[in-house]
Amino acid sequence: MDTGQINVQRQNGVALWRQIADRIRASIANGDYDATGKVPPEFTLAAQFGVNRHTVRSALQALAQEGIVRSVQGRGTLIERKERLNFPITKRTRFSEGIGDQAREKEGLLLHSAEEPASADLAARLGIGEGAPVIRLETLRKADRRPVSRSTTWFPAERFAGIETAYRDSGSITLAFRAVGLADYLRVSTEVTAIHADGADLADLQLSPGAIILVTKALNTDPDGVPVQYAVTRFPADMVQFTIEN
Amino acid sequence: MDTGQINVQRQNGVALWRQIADRIRASIANGDYDATGKVPPEFTLAAQFGVNRHTVRSALQALAQEGIVRSVQGRGTLIERKERLNFPITKRTRFSEGIGDQAREKEGLLLHSAEEPASADLAARLGIGEGAPVIRLETLRKADRRPVSRSTTWFPAERFAGIETAYRDSGSITLAFRAVGLADYLRVSTEVTAIHADGADLADLQLSPGAIILVTKALNTDPDGVPVQYAVTRFPADMVQFTIEN
DNA sequence: CCAAAATGTCTATTAATATAGACAACCATA
DNA sequence: TATGGTTGTCTATATTAATAGACATTTTGG
Secondary structure, three states: OOOOOOOOOOOEEEEEHHHHOOOOOOOHHHOOOOOOOEOOOOHHHHHHHHHOHHHHHHHHHHHHHHHOEEOOOOOOEEEEOOOOOOEEEOOOOOOHHHHHHHHEEEEEEEEEEEEOOHHHHHHHOOOOOOOOOEEEEEEEEOOOHHHHEEEEEEEEEEOOOOOHHHHHOOOOOHHHHOOOOEEEEEEEEEEEEEEEEOOHHHHHOOOOOOOEEEEEOOOEEEEOOEEEEEEEEEOOOEEEEEEEEO | HHHOOOOOOOOOEEEEOHHHHHHHHHHOOOOOOOOEEOOOOOOHHHHOOOOOOOHHHHHHHHHHHOEEEEEEEEOOOOOOOOOEEEEEEOOOOOOHHHHHHHHEEEEEEEEEEEEEEOHHHHHHHHHHHOOOOOEEEEEEEEEOOEEEEEEEEEEEEEOOHHHHHHHHHHHOOHHHHOOOOOOEEEEEEEEEEEEEEOOOHHHHHHOOOOEEEEEEEEEOOOOOOOOOEEEEEEEEOOOOEEEEEE
């Protein structure tokens, strides 16, 4: 660890307290403070970042708001949560199995469902005709009661009629597929990008403004290679990482 | 496209002009303005985002600084650059082949090299003893003269003596491996996370503050499964995306 | 129980961000 | 060449972010 001055930028459109909050959040996720279970004292942090103690306090208040730390007068600022869920991306990627035992409670909520005609882009990805009916599900997944992903996912409507109720009842894509007659499916491609969270992300994923979102666009097929699902999923970047094993 | 009000947040630590700059940058990368080759007029953008025209101007000035747009009095704000490089991640991931013909000029620069003892974490990943000598290379890769990645990469020192000069001369990991006697290698795992750019990123990758960085941690082995390279690479998120094909 | 080490709260000041309006300069084109 | 649409520049003001210092309050440990 470099104990010297830590670099923060001024007048760049990102407030100092937010830059510092992001750094501290990363350090916590990185396990830098595991020895003590506490963030260094405000005075020390202020010196490290070369800012006023009040600025550090703003950063810590933001992290407290996120539930990552909790300040206790006289004791210090305690780390409440530091996990970063790992999602393996493989031929057999499944959300709930991916979490595995990284979380005790797993939930899949159906926010909304609709049947609609496929756009040109979607039709191409699913290998169906443009305008063919598709079922769209809007889902929110949680681990230990914290939102970890927000998906929009499409299925060919004819083949998978009723998958919305199957998902609503089971909270699992794998089980929903099984309920409508598909025993197995494979992940054939995943695109990963990163963006800043927008207003909807902040609300859905209970994030603080300025947060980073990892976006995946995934295509699943049946064992014969016929596309069965296309999904766009948004994850809070500070809570997850992806692992690709070849 | 939603022509109504676009959501921006106030008092969240990220200045309005930066949020707007990020949105416009994303819209450009998304091809939203391809029909005209121009960003909508300042007046229109101000109305869309619900802010003053001066605030939009700050955003556009930031994008002009990045070389993404160019404002011309009387004409409008022209789009100068909108590419987003795609990097396939597969068993045979190679940087230069991955870029393929997405860029005309490709460069790999050696910024620094050193021999050092392996940390516990690194030793575990490379399957060598803790403290065993490793060669560390700091590299910067460019496509069409724009920086697209900044890597720190380690090799077992005994097996790959001289790889730093081989890399410096060739600008390619694949060729450098070949020069020191390794004809082929495989990507066995890749971890992907996203963070905010720090000061070093801003300098190395010529980014504007507040930018998002995609971080990959990759392990390569020889055909027999013996680890040969571990690399941590940082990409500007607005310039790249990853594709995982299974 | 006392002292050291933390966080909590308050006031005051300066610098940066955002809004508002007016008008000049420039370009394309009808 | 006149006009409408667009960016450039200027002044003024309000709000938010950051600094600075002082002191209160709480916990931990000797």
